[in-house]
Amino acid sequence: MEDYLAMLADLAVRYGPRLLGGVVVTLQLVGISLALGGMMSVPLALARLSRNPVLRLPAFAYVFFFRGTPLLAQIYLIYYGSGQFRAAFEQAGLWWFFRDAWYCALLAFTLNTGAYTAEIVRGGIQGVPLGDIEAARACGMSGFTLYRRIILPTAYRIALPAYGNEIILMVKSSSIASIITIFDLMGETKLAFSRSFRLEVYLMAAALYLVITLSFEWVWARLERWLNPQREAPDLKAPDLQPPAALVEPQRQ
């Protein structure tokens, strides 16, 4: 037992710093791709909902493709696919971007999460009660103001839990970056495993992923409570939620 603990400590000392370096890479990749994907999502969702087919159909095709194919295939297509067409990319002056595995991973993640987030935002927009919109119109709001003041704020609140889910999925999916030579948390873990042959490094990596998702869940729970106080589970024992005495079955004497 003591030997085992000493071995674990040795593993942590030897590979811990590299794994933490991997955490930084993972957080950067996920953070930036979520930010960029989030920015894409609202215009995309609006295009998806547009009555104009010139807007609606391309947005639909984009979402359809990126939600319907595995992220693994997307990242392979972008990384090794672009490698096959180096000359064309060089001519277009884009090779510096596609040469770098990190940019390729960022592009794949952004496009992927952008598609999912667009659908989440669309669901939120469609979930806005019609009465709210009617009331806003009655007050004279229309177009941009209506979206800015009424529809989008409500849509964000409706979409919040689903979006939290997407972020957690993204943190875990980002481990795929390791297959295109990026030393994110998973990449560093694989390297540590191939050097030490100790399965425990995967446990260490799992623990680190858990720390990331747990701390994020903590933040998200607070954000949800702040933005959606009405959604908090009601306290059924509260005095003002008790039925009036007249409705309670009379107790048998």
Next chain:
Amino acid sequence: MKKFGTLMLAAAALALGMGAATAAETTIRIATEGAYPPFNQKNADGTLSGFDVDIANALCEKMKAKCTIVAQDWDGIIPGLLAKKYDAIVASMSITEERKKTIDFSDKYYNTPARFAVGKTSGITDVSPEGMKGKTIGAQSSTIHANYLEAKYKGTATIKLYATIDEANADLAAGRIDAHLADSIVELAFLDGKDGGCCAFAGPDFKDPAFFGDGVGVGLRKEDGKLKAEINAAIKAILADGTYKKLNDKYFPFSIY
């Protein structure tokens, strides 16, 4: 209750029968990578072939053992052996001190040097750590080549590690890496192939035993001393009776022993 009894009997009979079958002829399960031509590769129909596979079959024939050969990704090939998913690794694995801490090896069955392949547009002529300053260089991960890059080039060049040789060669051809350190014969197969025009060998052969080991052997669990003795005897036998030379000549115009 009666039914249960019959069931138990049937199960016992089955177990006994299986025991008898394994006792009659030893089955040795062998792992290879299947992505390392010309030493081992998966064919279009899913079967495995290559020099390693032929050697494994020749050894089994000499040992009068029944062998099954399975493909296993390189990264997990030693853990799989330790987990007893198979009994031996015949996958061009170099015998190194580092690996000997975890597993055991038979005697060598071939030994070839490592060499850099460089992109023709990379401008690399000097492959020393100073000559590669600022370049991006790659190797397959968990290999002697990767260890060598990490040990010698870490300060001067950017190192990228790949799961398979094919992926590293694809990035060499695409110009994502300027140089690729690999086994010279494996790299020769790539350079002679249809995508090999991009690149050429540069610099000397690398043989330093401290990094590159003493040739390639069959990987075995440390406790399987008996199997090791049998395999060593079989290697001697195929070297002596000309089987080895026949297989060598089938793949290579010079001796790789």
